[in-house]
Amino acid sequence: xxxxxxxGGGLVQAGGSLRLSCVASRIIFSINxxxxxxxxxxxxxxxxxxxxxxxxxxxxxxxxxxFTISRDNAKSTAFLQMNSLKPEDTAVYxxxxxxxxxxxxxxxxxxxVTVSS
Numbered sequence: 001x002x003x004x005x006x007x008g009g010g011l012v013q014a015g016g017s018l019r020l021s022c023v024a025s026r027i028i029f030s031i032n033x034x035x036x037x038x039x040x041x042x043x044x045x046x047x048x049x050x051x052x053x054x055x056x057x058x059x060x061x062x063x064x065x066x067f068t069i070s071r072d073n074a075k076s077t078a079f080l081q082m083n084s085l086k087p088e089d090t091a092v093y094x095x096x097x098x099x100x101x102x103x104x105x106x107x108x109x110x111x112x113v114t115v116s117s
Contacts, residue, residue: 011116020093048063
Protein backbone atom coordinates (compact mmCIF):
# COMPACT_ATOMS: atom_id res chain seq x y z
CA UNK A 1 0.00 0.00 0.00
CA UNK A 2 1.18 3.49 -0.89
CA UNK A 3 2.28 5.99 1.72
CA UNK A 4 0.07 8.70 0.24
CA UNK A 5 -3.35 7.56 -0.96
CA UNK A 6 -5.54 9.84 -3.07
CA UNK A 7 -9.26 9.51 -3.67
CA GLY A 8 -12.13 11.55 -5.06
CA GLY A 9 -11.32 11.69 -8.75
CA GLY A 10 -13.87 10.94 -11.43
CA LEU A 11 -15.81 12.22 -14.41
CA VAL A 12 -17.65 15.52 -14.15
CA GLN A 13 -19.22 17.97 -16.57
CA ALA A 14 -17.70 21.39 -17.12
CA GLY A 15 -18.78 23.76 -14.37
CA GLY A 16 -19.03 20.95 -11.84
CA SER A 17 -17.07 20.25 -8.68
CA LEU A 18 -14.93 17.50 -7.22
CA ARG A 19 -13.11 17.12 -3.91
CA LEU A 20 -9.87 15.20 -3.78
CA SER A 21 -8.48 13.73 -0.58
CA CYS A 22 -4.97 12.55 0.25
CA VAL A 23 -4.26 10.50 3.36
CA ALA A 24 -0.70 10.01 4.54
CA SER A 25 0.37 6.74 6.06
CA ARG A 26 1.21 6.70 9.76
CA ILE A 27 4.78 5.77 8.89
CA ILE A 28 5.30 9.31 7.60
CA PHE A 29 6.36 11.48 10.50
CA SER A 30 6.58 15.26 10.78
CA ILE A 31 4.84 16.15 7.53
CA ASN A 32 5.82 19.64 6.43
CA UNK A 33 4.37 20.92 3.16
CA UNK A 34 1.68 19.12 1.19
CA UNK A 35 0.74 19.82 -2.38
CA UNK A 36 -1.29 18.74 -5.38
CA UNK A 37 0.26 18.33 -8.83
CA UNK A 38 -1.37 17.28 -12.06
CA UNK A 39 -0.25 15.80 -15.34
CA UNK A 40 -2.30 15.91 -18.51
CA UNK A 41 -1.60 13.55 -21.43
CA UNK A 42 1.50 14.64 -23.33
CA UNK A 43 2.32 17.37 -20.83
CA UNK A 44 4.73 17.77 -17.95
CA UNK A 45 3.60 17.44 -14.38
CA UNK A 46 2.66 20.85 -13.00
CA UNK A 47 2.10 22.26 -9.54
CA UNK A 48 -1.53 23.05 -8.76
CA UNK A 49 -1.51 24.14 -5.11
CA UNK A 50 0.61 23.95 -1.97
CA UNK A 51 -0.09 24.29 1.72
CA UNK A 52 2.47 24.63 4.49
CA UNK A 53 2.32 23.00 7.87
CA UNK A 54 1.00 26.29 9.24
CA UNK A 55 -1.71 26.59 6.60
CA UNK A 56 -0.23 29.10 4.15
CA UNK A 57 -1.38 28.38 0.61
CA UNK A 58 -0.22 29.05 -2.92
CA UNK A 59 -1.94 28.33 -6.24
CA UNK A 60 -1.14 28.10 -9.91
CA UNK A 61 -2.63 31.04 -11.79
CA UNK A 62 -4.82 28.68 -13.82
CA UNK A 63 -6.74 27.51 -10.74
CA UNK A 64 -6.82 30.62 -8.54
CA UNK A 65 -10.33 31.43 -7.41
CA UNK A 66 -11.62 27.97 -8.39
CA PHE A 67 -9.57 25.50 -6.35
CA THR A 68 -8.98 25.45 -2.59
CA ILE A 69 -6.34 23.40 -0.82
CA SER A 70 -6.72 22.55 2.86
CA ARG A 71 -5.37 20.06 5.36
CA ASP A 72 -6.10 18.37 8.63
CA ASN A 73 -2.79 17.92 10.42
CA ALA A 74 -4.28 15.69 13.10
CA LYS A 75 -5.40 13.24 10.42
CA SER A 76 -2.40 13.75 8.09
CA THR A 77 -4.85 14.52 5.30
CA ALA A 78 -4.91 17.10 2.54
CA PHE A 79 -7.85 18.11 0.38
CA LEU A 80 -8.34 19.85 -2.93
CA GLN A 81 -11.77 21.35 -3.52
CA MET A 82 -12.18 21.97 -7.22
CA ASN A 83 -15.06 24.16 -8.39
CA SER A 84 -16.02 25.54 -11.80
CA LEU A 85 -14.08 22.75 -13.47
CA LYS A 86 -13.01 23.17 -17.06
CA PRO A 87 -12.06 20.54 -19.68
CA GLU A 88 -8.46 21.77 -19.45
CA ASP A 89 -8.40 20.63 -15.82
CA THR A 90 -8.51 17.04 -17.07
CA ALA A 91 -5.41 15.27 -15.76
CA VAL A 92 -4.09 12.75 -13.28
CA TYR A 93 -3.82 14.54 -9.95
CA UNK A 94 -1.00 13.59 -7.59
CA UNK A 95 -0.60 14.28 -3.91
CA UNK A 96 2.85 15.25 -2.62
CA UNK A 97 4.23 15.62 0.88
CA UNK A 98 7.60 16.37 2.37
CA UNK A 99 8.85 16.15 5.92
CA UNK A 100 10.81 18.20 8.39
CA UNK A 101 14.54 17.30 8.48
CA UNK A 102 15.74 14.75 7.66
CA UNK A 103 13.69 15.80 4.62
CA UNK A 104 11.97 13.12 2.60
CA UNK A 105 9.52 13.39 -0.30
CA UNK A 106 6.47 11.25 -0.96
CA UNK A 107 4.10 10.92 -3.89
CA UNK A 108 0.70 9.35 -4.22
CA UNK A 109 -0.28 7.01 -7.04
CA UNK A 110 -2.54 9.59 -8.70
CA UNK A 111 -6.26 9.92 -9.26
CA UNK A 112 -7.86 10.65 -12.62
CA VAL A 113 -10.00 13.75 -13.06
CA THR A 114 -11.88 14.04 -16.34
CA VAL A 115 -13.97 17.11 -17.18
CA SER A 116 -16.31 16.79 -20.13
CA SER A 117 -17.42 19.78 -22.19
